[in-house]
Amino acid sequence: MKKVFLIIIATTFLSFQGYAQEKDGTEQSDIRLKTFKMTKSVGKIHIDLGNAIIEGHSGNEIIFSSRTKATKEDERAKGLKAINGLGLVDNTGLGINVTEVNGVMQVSQMNSTYPSEVKILVPNGMIIVFDHQSKFGKSVVVRNIKSEIEISTRECTIDLDNVSGPAVIKTIYGDIKALFSQNVKGPLSIISINGDIDVTLPKTVQADLKMSTKYGELFIAPELKIDVQKHDKMTSYNNQVNAKINGGGFSIDLRSNAGKIYLRTK
Amino acid sequence: MNDPIKNFVGQHREEFDDFEPPADVLDKVRKEIRLAKISTRRNNIYRLSKWVVAASILITLGIYFYVIPKDDSVVNEVSKNTKKITPKSLEPISWSPKKEASVNPVKIVKPAGANGLEKSENKALMSANVTKALYQNEKDSILLLLSDEQSSSNRIYGLVKASKLPHIKETLMETIVKHATEDENSNVRLVAIDVIISRLDQPYMAKILRRTFVEQDDPFVLTELIDAISNMDANKIDKGIKDKLVALTDDPKTMGFVKDRAYAVLMSTNDFK
Numbered sequence: 001m002k003k004v005f006l007i008i009i010a011t012t013f014l015s016f017q018g019y020a021q022e023k024d025g026t027e028q029s030d031i032r033l034k035t036f037k038m039t040k041s042v043g044k045i046h047i048d049l050g051n052a053i054i055e056g057h058s059g060n061e062i063i064f065s066s067r068t069k070a071t072k073e074d075e076r077a078k079g080l081k082a083i084n085g086l087g088l089v090d091n092t093g094l095g096i097n098v099t100e101v102n103g104v105m106q107v108s109q110m111n112s113t114y115p116s117e118v119k120i121l122v123p124n125g126m127i128i129v130f131d132h133q134s135k136f137g138k139s140v141v142v143r144n145i146k147s148e149i150e151i152s153t154r155e156c157t158i159d160l161d162n163v164s165g166p167a168v169i170k171t172i173y174g175d176i177k178a179l180f181s182q183n184v185k186g187p188l189s190i191i192s193i194n195g196d197i198d199v200t201l202p203k204t205v206q207a208d209l210k211m212s213t214k215y216g217e218l219f220i221a222p223e224l225k226i227d228v229q230k231h232d233k234m235t236s237y238n239n240q241v242n243a244k245i246n247g248g249g250f251s252i253d254l255r256s257n258a259g260k261i262y263l264r265t266k
Numbered sequence: 267m268n269d270p271i272k273n274f275v276g277q278h279r280e281e282f283d284d285f286e287p288p289a290d291v292l293d294k295v296r297k298e299i300r301l302a303k304i305s306t307r308r309n310n311i312y313r314l315s316k317w318v319v320a321a322s323i324l325i326t327l328g329i330y331f332y333v334i335p336k337d338d339s340v341v342n343e344v345s346k347n348t349k350k351i352t353p354k355s356l357e358p359i360s361w362s363p364k365k366e367a368s369v370n371p372v373k374i375v376k377p378a379g380a381n382g383l384e385k386s387e388n389k390a391l392m393s394a395n396v397t398k399a400l401y402q403n404e405k406d407s408i409l410l411l412l413s414d415e416q417s418s419s420n421r422i423y424g425l426v427k428a429s430k431l432p433h434i435k436e437t438l439m440e441t442i443v444k445h446a447t448e449d450e451n452s453n454v455r456l457v458a459i460d461v462i463i464s465r466l467d468q469p470y471m472a473k474i475l476r477r478t479f480v481e482q483d484d485p486f487v488l489t490e491l492i493d494a495i496s497n498m499d500a501n502k503i504d505k506g507i508k509d510k511l512v513a514l515t516d517d518p519k520t521m522g523f524v525k526d527r528a529y530a531v532l533m534s535t536n537d538f539k
Contacts, residue, residue: 044416127417150418152451166419168453170486187422189453193486193523208426214489251426253457257489257523 035065036092038105041123045105047130049096050115050156051138056124056145062105063121066094082110094118112136132156139174146181157195171195175259179266180205186250196259203265206249212240216260223265404431405438412441418451425457429464439465443474447481455487463494472502480510485521488514492527496534503535 041060057063082090088097090110096118097108109115113136122128122145130140130151137155145163153171160167160178165185169176175195180188182202190197196216201207203223211218218241220226226243245252254261275282404427411424428434428442439462446458462478465471479491495507514520514528 148417148419150451166417166423168418168422168451170452172485187419187426189419189422189457191453191456191486214493251422253422253453255456255486257486 031067033065033067034094035063036094037061037063040105042125043103044127044129045122047107048132049107049109049118050132050134050136051117053119053141054128055121055143057121058124060123064092064094065119066116068116084110189253191255192259193257194259197254197256198262199254200264200266206246207252208248209243209245209252211254211261213256213259213261215258216256218261220263221265409441412445418454421454422457425461429461434465443478446478452484452486455484456490459487459490476507480506485524488524489527492531496531500535508535
């Protein structure tokens with residue numbers, strides 16, 4: 001009886017696993033990669049997307065790409081164009097609108113509720129402004145950027161990887177993780193009102209640091225050579241550190257209301 | 267111990283010596299020794315000359331810093347700093363760095379005795395002119411950075427520079443207040459607020475803080491301002507501030523963390539005690 005029971009369980013398990021693999025395979029083959037390119041290598045790009053990966057590259061084109069599931073495409077929308085409340089239409093085939101306004105590339109999404117992930121390769125040297133205030137925002141990842149970045153968002157988590165700065169970053173509810181490259185440039189101003197801030201800097205960085213959180217905690221790498229300045233009367237009300245790192249230099253401003261702030265070295 | 271090869275070589279040593287050294291070998295060896303001596307001498311001279319060059323640079327620098335007057339050195343430092351602020355995004359603005367370079371105290375200051383003034387008066391005038399030129403120089407570069415609408419990091423840089431000035435005059439402070447209340451970027455507003463809060467010991471700054479608070483609409487900046495207000499003497503919290511605090515608590519759109527702070531300050535005022 002025991003043997004029969006074991007055989008039934010094993011058969012059920014194997015058949016379920018086979019079904020799962022088959023489903024994965026189908027899904028993989030269903031995913032379609034769409035791209036849209038335009039020639040532009042200088043100036044500013046203004047991005048308003050809820051789920052984006054932005055990467056620097058050495059070419060002279062801005063390359064947009066998106067992976068979408070064929071099964072999720074709306075058959076009834078074939079031959080029609082998506083339009084949003086601003087009157088912008090999908091002119092890329094990726095569910096986004098790309099328009100040049102006064103020399104600035106404006107990138108906007110069509111579907112405000114369920115933004116699909118869009119990857120944008122931006123030529124080195126272009127100034128990047130990411131501004132997404134929708135409550136349906138998900139995340140923004142910024143990698144290998146050697147120019148100025150400005151991010152302002154309500155919900156998105158922000159992940160900066162190998163960026164040089166200057167960087168002016170703000171989110172209300174998201175966490176911020178930032179790994180700066182060896183040749184980091186200031187000023188760096190990073191604010192998350194309700195999320196945590198985790199910043200990694202090169203050991204040799206020279207900066208004037210200001211870290212403050214109202215209800216969170218501050219953590220700093222012990223190997224950082226910092227000279228903490230004493231609080232004056234007006235700034236003693238919150239959990240705030242003013243310090244010079246390696247003798248001082250450009251300005252680093254890390255602030256949160258309810259989140260923790262971590263400062264590490266690499 | 268009993269190595270057969272060693273024994274064999276020992277026994278037949280003479281048979282191995284069948285080649286005679288060439289006649290000029292001794293001359294070659296002598297020549298090489300001479301060359302080696304010369305190169306060692308050259309190395310020593312080279313090492314010594316490096317030290318001499320380093321010492322002469324140090325002495326020259328020492329004399330330079332000792333002889334040059336202090337005021338000039340400060341001006342030079344400032345003009346060096348202002349030269350650095352030439353980001354690409356500022357290029358379209360019609361401002362030429364040559365103008366900045368023309369703010370040279372050497373040209374402004376007249377030679378001693380030229381206008382009949384005593385030496386001490388001249389010195390005072392000189393230092394006043396230098397301070398004025400320095401301030402004007404810094405103010406120009408700060409205003410230029412603050413006017414860069416394309417780059418929020420340049421505006422932050424300008425405000426950080428302003429925060430390092432020993433004194434901020436009214437016109438520059440007005441621009442800073444404008445950035446604290448109207449700048450489209452919250453991070454820039456916060457740095458502007460920092461500059462205002464750091465000058466609260468000056469008499470007219472309480473009014474400026476009040477105005478900045480009453481006109482403020484950014485939630486995170488509001489919290490910073492409410493915190494600063496909560497540190498003020500309760501008697502200095504006037505009707506305008508209280509009205510704004512009440513309006514914040516009444517507004518359903520106000521974010522929770524702003525409301526909490528507004529309530530806390532209102533409760534601490536005399537009206538609610």
